[in-house]
Amino acid sequence: MAPLTSALTHSLQSLFGERYTTSLALREQHGRGEAHHAAALPDAVIFAQTTAEVSQIVRLCAAENVPVIAFGAGTSLEGHLSAVQGGVSIDLSRMSTVTRVSPQDLDCTVEAGVTREQLNTHLRDMGLFFPIDPGANATLGGMAATRASGTNAVRYGTMRENVLGLTVVLPSGQIIKTGGRARKSSAGYDLTRLFVGSEGTLGIITEVTLRLYGLPEIISAALCSFESVEQAVAAAIQVVQLGIPVARMELMDRGLIRAVNAYSGLELKIEDTLAFEFHGSPAGVQEQVEMVSAIVEENGGRNFAWANAPEERSRLWKARHNAFYAVVSQRPNARGWSSDVCVPVSRLGDCILETRALLKDCSVPAAILGHVGDGNYHVVFAVDPSNAAELAEVAAINKKMVRYAISVGGTSTGEHGVGTGKIAYLREEHGDAVDLMMAIKQAVDPAGIMNPGKILP
Missing domain, CATH: 3.30.70.2740 (Alpha-Beta Plaits)
Structure with missing residues (x-):
């Protein structure tokens, strides 16, 4: 990889003005996620506002063999954002427009910097929501890039199942669109799934088309505690094996309950705990609740505590999301x-x-x-x-x-x-399948400028 040259610096400064920065504070912010991994700072940060601008940046950097790293909300946990070979961090957080919503088709298209909370606020009055909830208020571009899931995945799946199409800037700067709005297709390779989970190593996702869902008629949540983690896990496995369509089923061990009580000001019983959420019609939710209650009781569960009011549910799940x-x-x-x-x-x-x-x-x-x-x-x-x-x-x-x-x-x-x-x-x-991954990387990004040092050995 090559360092930023004075010519490249001049070009980027001319194009982006104050949105191009070498500020140490901003480089430090963009050189790490939220976890323990050591920071590795980019040489510069650029705040992009359009797909065309991302393409411009990538073309200029590709010509000089300079690495590029996409940045969303900075909530990643496995060192995705570190600029291990320097280069330019492209911040997509200003690409924050919900460009289209189709209530009839239950889908939408958003720019990569839209966060999941922003999207759900936009959808609320339409009676719709996007269910993938990794806890952090991550950007949807970042969630697609890491194939995120979260607390609702047991019912609604992960980003893999809920991304219909993408706009991607390739390492050459070329802009492509993958997938589409049809719910199924047999036309060609599934490039959408190739980029979902690629962590910015094959291209930069700038737009995402997503499945949406109708807001449930009834939402009910409950906590129950167990004397041992074995009992809690046994109950959870039975719920899954019986096909009960719970929306969320979260395990929190007693050490976490103790920490959450102190951090969030709660008074939960300090035992191994399962938290459930049920979505559906009144009759459907009632049936789910009765079946889960019976399973929990059979496995030694006790102290069922219900959180049915929206503010109670919000407090419960916020406490869970703040576990880290x-x-x-x-x-x-x-x-x-x-x-x-x-x-x-x-x-x-x-x-x-x-x-x-x-x-x-x-x-x-x-x-x-x-x-x-x-x-x-x-x-x-x-x-x-x-x-x-x-x-x-x-x-x-x-x-x-x-x-x-x-x-x-x-x-x-x-x-x-x-x-x-x-x-x-x-x-x-993955064994020898890693060799195929490396061949794909080499074919798409022969110069290795896209988020180098990530995923592949």
């Missing part, structure tokens, strides 16, 4: 190390028990949480990023957790993505 910050807040000046894996639901109990055993003697605060309805769970650690021994301890725990998940047919990451943090496990998980 709740764990980190237990130590002054700590950073969060968040790792996730996803396993077949039938092996979820084994894996969580294995992970709990790994955490038994961990010297730093840690908690387990997860979207257990689809076999995805997380561990959040509060680490001192300057303490090498502490980082090595957590890295060893993370390695054992990931390898155990892969050994039972799972994946090294269910939703955070690979970034720089999970590169070491890619070949272990």
